Amino acid sequence: MKNCNAPANRTTRRILPSACAAALGVAFTVALPQLVHAGEVTPPDVPFNIRAPKGSKAFLEGHATGTQNYVCAPSGNGVKFVLFTPQATLFNADDPQGDAQMTTHYNSPNLNPDPGEVLNEIHPTWQHSRDTSTFWGVVRNGEASTDSNFVAVDAIPWLLLRRVGTQTGPSGGDTLTKTVAVQRVNTAGGLAPAIGCNGPTDLGNKAFVPYRADYFFFTGGE
Numbered sequence: 001m002k003n004c005n006a007p008a009n010r011t012t013r014r015i016l017p018s019a020c021a022a023a024l025g026v027a028f029t030v031a032l033p034q035l036v037h038a039g040e041v042t043p044p045d046v047p048f049n050i051r052a053p054k055g056s057k058a059f060l061e062g063h064a065t066g067t068q069n070y071v072c073a074p075s076g077n078g079v080k081f082v083l084f085t086p087q088a089t090l091f092n093a094d095d096p097q098g099d100a101q102m103t104t105h106y107n108s109p110n111l112n113p114d115p116g117e118v119l120n121e122i123h124p125t126w127q128h129s130r131d132t133s134t135f136w137g138v139v140r141n142g143e144a145s146t147d148s149n150f151v152a153v154d155a156i157p158w159l160l161l162r163r164v165g166t167q168t169g170p171s172g173g174d175t176l177t178k179t180v181a182v183q184r185v186n187t188a189g190g191l192a193p194a195i196g197c198n199g200p201t202d203l204g205n206k207a208f209v210p211y212r213a214d215y216f217f218f219t220g221g222e
Contacts, residue, residue, distance in 0.1 A: 043216040047145040050160035056221030062090030068190040072197035072205040081192035112167040131173020137161030156190035178219040186214040
């Protein structure tokens, strides 16, 4: 191929700049769709009952690694393991190495409830690792799924968690404040163990069960 900066004759000097410009135009045209779609977040198909709110759009995706933490508590005439908090770190799906910490995830009191919600009620919480904005969510009745077409038999359910509160960070960080709902999908592990909570003598026993999941954050909608 000829060098666009070294034309061989007068005719070539007239033709090559046009050819180079055309080639650059084609290159930018080809690259443009990639730039437009860079950073798009595309959640997977999910069971009908945990679909995101109508009209909402996913804007953030995180891959979680952590534990589901259980305590042996009274239940009816017996005992069972009850979840008292998740403890996980979400990593940024857009990071080239996949290791940029995005949020922490745990249960905490709702410090800034939406109208009609309860101050300091304990809810699943996500706090942004950089700007410390916070989102509190709740699983409404019927918005959890163990559908075997989606959820592995040895994994915790997929969920839709709707907003019950948000809070900006102390320096005005607001990444998570636009969140209206979070989906927990692609779960692995995390189920309460079958042993260690079998009778009154086991009350208070704790189990920290490793799990993985993907979380999608949604904004907008009705």
